[in-house]
Amino acid sequence: MEQSLIDLWHGFGVALAPQNLMWSFVGVLIGNLIGVLPGMGALSAISILLPLTYSLHAVPAILMLAGIFYGSQYGGAIGAILLNLPTHPPHAVTCLDGYPLTRRGKGGTALGITMMASFFAASFGILVMIFASPLLVSVAFKFGPAELFSIMLLGLLAGGTMSRGSPTKGVAMTCLGLLAGIVGTDVNSGTMRFTFGLVELSDHLELVALALGLFGIADFLHNVNRAQPAVSSVEVRLRDMAPSKAEVKEAFWPMVRGTLVGTLFGAMPGTGPTITTFIAYALEKRVSKNPERFGQGALAGVASPEASSHSKTQVDFIPTMTLGIPGDAVMALLLGALLIQGIQPGPQLITEHADLFWGLIASFWVGNILLVILNVPLIGVWVKILRVPYRLMYPAAMFFIAIGVYSTNNSLFEVGEVLVFGIIGAILIALKFPVAPILLGYVLGPNVEENFRRALTISSGNISIFVSRPISAVFISLCALLVAAQLSLWIKRTLGAARKGRARDQSTINDGASRDAIDP
Amino acid sequence: MSAEADGEKGVSRSLDYYGGVLMVVTGLGSIWRGLEYHMGTLTQMGAGYFPVGVGSVLALMGVSTLIGAGRLPTSTGKKSTPEWRGWSCIVLALVAFVLVGRFGGLAPATFAVTFIAAIGDRKNSFRSSLLLSIVMVAVSVVVFWWALQMQFPLFRWG
Numbered sequence: 001m002e003q004s005l006i007d008l009w010h011g012f013g014v015a016l017a018p019q020n021l022m023w024s025f026v027g028v029l030i031g032n033l034i035g036v037l038p039g040m041g042a043l044s045a046i047s048i049l050l051p052l053t054y055s056l057h058a059v060p061a062i063l064m065l066a067g068i069f070y071g072s073q074y075g076g077a078i079g080a081i082l083l084n085l086p087t088h089p090p091h092a093v094t095c096l097d098g099y100p101l102t103r104r105g106k107g108g109t110a111l112g113i114t115m116m117a118s119f120f121a122a123s124f125g126i127l128v129m130i131f132a133s134p135l136l137v138s139v140a141f142k143f144g145p146a147e148l149f150s151i152m153l154l155g156l157l158a159g160g161t162m163s164r165g166s167p168t169k170g171v172a173m174t175c176l177g178l179l180a181g182i183v184g185t186d187v188n189s190g191t192m193r194f195t196f197g198l199v200e201l202s203d204h205l206e207l208v209a210l211a212l213g214l215f216g217i218a219d220f221l222h223n224v225n226r227a228q229p230a231v232s233s234v235e236v237r238l239r240d241m242a243p244s245k246a247e248v249k250e251a252f253w254p255m256v257r258g259t260l261v262g263t264l265f266g267a268m269p270g271t272g273p274t275i276t277t278f279i280a281y282a283l284e285k286r287v288s289k290n291p292e293r294f295g296q297g298a299l300a301g302v303a304s305p306e307a308s309s310h311s312k313t314q315v316d317f318i319p320t321m322t323l324g325i326p327g328d329a330v331m332a333l334l335l336g337a338l339l340i341q342g343i344q345p346g347p348q349l350i351t352e353h354a355d356l357f358w359g360l361i362a363s364f365w366v367g368n369i370l371l372v373i374l375n376v377p378l379i380g381v382w383v384k385i386l387r388v389p390y391r392l393m394y395p396a397a398m399f400f401i402a403i404g405v406y407s408t409n410n411s412l413f414e415v416g417e418v419l420v421f422g423i424i425g426a427i428l429i430a431l432k433f434p435v436a437p438i439l440l441g442y443v444l445g446p447n448v449e450e451n452f453r454r455a456l457t458i459s460s461g462n463i464s465i466f467v468s469r470p471i472s473a474v475f476i477s478l479c480a481l482l483v484a485a486q487l488s489l490w491i492k493r494t495l496g497a498a499r500k501g502r503a504r505d506q507s508t509i510n511d512g513a514s515r516d517a518i519d520p
Numbered sequence: 521m522s523a524e525a526d527g528e529k530g531v532s533r534s535l536d537y538y539g540g541v542l543m544v545v546t547g548l549g550s551i552w553r554g555l556e557y558h559m560g561t562l563t564q565m566g567a568g569y570f571p572v573g574v575g576s577v578l579a580l581m582g583v584s585t586l587i588g589a590g591r592l593p594t595s596t597g598k599k600s601t602p603e604w605r606g607w608s609c610i611v612l613a614l615v616a617f618v619l620v621g622r623f624g625g626l627a628p629a630t631f632a633v634t635f636i637a638a639i640g641d642r643k644n645s646f647r648s649s650l651l652l653s654i655v656m657v658a659v660s661v662v663v664f665w666w667a668l669q670m671q672f673p674l675f676r677w678g
Binding site for chain 2: 062145166167168171172175176178179182185188189191193194218220221225226389390391392394395396398399402403406407410412415416418419421422427428430431432433449451452456457461463478496
């Protein structure tokens with residue numbers, strides 16, 4: 001633990017080095033800006049800017065990308081609170097109470113509370129990261145192929161089933177992602193798989209093209225000529241943003257509870273940010289003395305979900321960096337960025353790339369302070385940007401997507417890939433499939449296959465290796481638990497629906513009660 | 521409220537029908553391709569083992585989505601109107617970027633992608649689309665060609 005503090009001190013040296021500090025600043029600024037723009041979230045922000053980091057060294061590149069990530073979360077909250085625009089899904093729940101606050105003229109206070117909660121939660125998450133990472137590393141060295149496969153399976157299952165919507169659809173999308181990861185030449189046999197005779201696909205599908213297609217183009221296809229114009233006449237002044245003592249007191253415990261929810265979910269691989277904020281909100285509503293105030297503009301309904309998303313973000317970095325297992329789609333993208341820089345995430349990362357790891361942790365603090373400082377004067381600018389009409393924003397974004405993908409490998413073929421993934425993504429969104437698990441599956445796919453293969457080569461084809469090794473057995477039982485829980489929910493729901501259907505056919509029984517019992 | 525919720529459910533169910541079929545077909549396709557590659561055994565896995573496994577799970581998920589979808593509802597409920605103008609412009613814009621970029625260079629490709637995407641939005645006039653595209657060409661030349669020295673000639677012939 002003492003060693004951790006010494007390392008952290010060293011990390012601050014790295015994070016405050018002028019060049020690194022500059023890129024960190026650029027990252028949070030751009031992230032904040034893009035987070036504010038309607039329809040653009042952390043995923044699109046990171047994928048557009050990923051190619052720009054190729055020319056940088058590994059440390060500033062990762063600091064900048066991480067800055068974009070938490071910067072865009074700040075930006076997302078602004079759109080949600082001031083204009084009722086969930087610019088990306090995790091903030092949808094913030095709209096519920098944030099926008100009513102704005103309508104009551106309390107928008108500035110809501111933003112102030114959000115900033116306070118975010119900073120508190122991020123700091124807590126960073127502390128957890130500092131003390132938990134070395135612990136996890138000491139365990140991680142015991143991880144063989146069987147353990148790695150089991151934990152990845154857990155991550156994939158959780159990512160598929162715990163996103164919003166139907167769990168079977170989530171798992172189906174995870175499988176689709178795994179298949180997308182297979183495309184290319186098999187490293188073991190040299191067989192070309194799923195290349196459809198195209199030489200350009202013999203390497204692999206391009207991560208940036210996949211991400212921008214699924215989250216950029218697909219989104220435009222879905223929203224073009226349908227996006228609601230943002231109408232708002234909010235004026236936020238600086239002095240409105242400082243919350244009063246009573247307001248801080250009101251938001252304090254919700255903020256702490258939100259932070260803890262986020263920490264817990266961050267440690268669990270595969271649970272997305274959206275589900276985290278929704279659970280934080282639901283928990284707050286349940287423990288609240290006057291739950292009827294939620295939806296009318298309760299500060300607790302803003303503080304808790306925002307805190308949970310920020311602590312989750314920080315804690316998510318632990319499995320990503322130390323095990324090479326990303327918690328969600330954004331982490332998967334950051335993992336891809338690390339690999340492009342030639343850095344192999346894993347237990348050895350903390351020792352081999354100490355400057356990168358501790359520099360990153362220190363930069364989180366530096367970046368979060370920068371964000372607070374930035375947002376105070378820039379809030380007016382963000383409000384103006386929020387009013388940039390969609391009709392001007394999306395053609396410009398189309399160009400940035402095209403050029404961003406091209407610059408990854410100087411390949412026009414990959415721009416074509418974006419188009420294909422965009423169309424596939426739009427169809428899947430229209431059919432109400434969650435697309436985020438695809439990216440998680442794509443990034444983990446090759447690792448899952450490789451470790452599965454290795455584990456079974458070691459055990460000479462004996463599948464029981466996954467349950468006979470203790471650490472692996474724990475993960476497998478968690479997987480089984482997850483599946484069992486989903487199955488029992490599903491059976492309950494189908495039975496309930498069947499009963500409800502019969503009740504309606506007879507049209508005698510009021511089905512309100514049974515519905516309430518099914519979805520509380 | 522109840523009628524509205526049921527209507528929504530009806531739409532989502534009929535969508536599940538298409539979604540389930542799509543997943544089953546994709547899963548079966550993956551199994552079929554996987555079987556053509558070498559399968560191998562558990563100890564010595566071939567290239568086909570993993571695709572067949574994942575494909576099976578995918579098909580299974582498709583089937584369970586279909587079961588959840590149940591019988592098709594008689595009315596499909598409210599349907600959003602197709603947005604052909606926007607869709608075709610977005611697709612064309614990217615196709616144009618690839619083709620114009622291949623044969624004409626960065627500057628005309630930038631113009632093409634922005635202009636075609638812009639006229640896809642009903643609220644854009646010819647003039648505002650033109651203006652936006654010219655601004656984006658300027659951004660493209662300054663940021664990507666001049667500042668970032670991207671490997672993409674501004675103009676090229678054929």
